[in-house]
Amino acid sequence: MMKLLRFIFPLVFIAHIVFGIYWMAVFVGLIWLSFWVYTSKSKLLIKFRRLTYLVYPLVIIGAVFLAIFLRLFVFGIYVIPSSSMERTIFPGDVVWVNKLIYGPQAPKSVYEIPWLGVAYWLIKGKPASIGEAKWENYRFEGFGKPKVNDVMVFNHPYDNDVYIKRCLATPGDTFQIISGKTFVNSKLVADASGVIFYSQTVFNENLIASSLIDSLNLNIYRTKNPLAYDGHLTQRQMDYLTSLPGVVSSSINPMRPDTAFIVFPLHDSFNWNIDDFGPYVLPHKGMTIELTDSAKILYGRVITELENQSLDSSHYTFTNNYFFMMGDNRHDSGDSRYFGPVPENAITGKASFIMYREKSSKSFIGRWFLSFNQ
Structure with a gap:
């Protein structure tokens, strides 16, 4: 086993050098050196290891610094406080965040x-x-780049609170929502399986409604209209219900309370809402725009507050990359539709899987170590 480890460590060290991830090469090199000092049969190192009054403090200090390094640069663990990512992630889920993918x-x-x-x-x-x-x-070099549909942990760009949302557009993309469907560069983005919408389903009669709600285990309830039922459904559930006899319609409820909410860029000249939004071009590093009145409305806050520059000139070149984040609970999520794009330096890492549930119950045992990126 020791011989195998002595062979593996140099290979990993060389691999990080080849791929340009030098900071990880340094870390692996230090681990390799520590392992060699601990296992070497050199007489000098054997004598050193017998100096317990010196070795023990070094081991404790080394363990503390290793824990700090792992927490800072390798992973994070976050407890989900809200329902904005249901049904992908539920409140109380403890999520593992990988910082290595995008680079810590x-x-x-x-x-x-x-x-x-x-x-x-x-x-x-x-x-x-x-x-x-x-x-x-x-930001150190990572193993990959953020992609559409990645679930990310990031700091709110203006108040520094920790958020977890799904990335729906990356730097340079043109993002748009049309009737609740998301488009990137004019191409429809398939919803992840857990994405839900506040919907309204209208039935021909209540007997059919009761039968379908029970058999399909639907999360909907009767409204003042005895044949109309509101609640959270996925797009697949709405499409399936629409195809059934006895169902008049099933779609996003157009009369929700949040339809009156003011969304980004918080200006009367853009009549956007959370179901019909954009088109909006995500700024990327090096992107130059003409500062027209419209551009100042769309990008003014980003330039003045996130890039700390003025709007005095006729053109502006961005110095950061920006991403568009949305919750999977599309009608109960504070996200980029309200506060705008998220800068790359606010991203902590990629949320990879649910480790466990803070308050476990039988119904959630199957969620342990569950990946939720698609």
């Missing part, structure tokens, strides 16, 4: 470093401020 970000202040941030705050005492000691934002 270096901490922007000492307070973002696990444990050390708390220690620094205690040392500083009352004068301590989480806004101080800011460092330049930097």
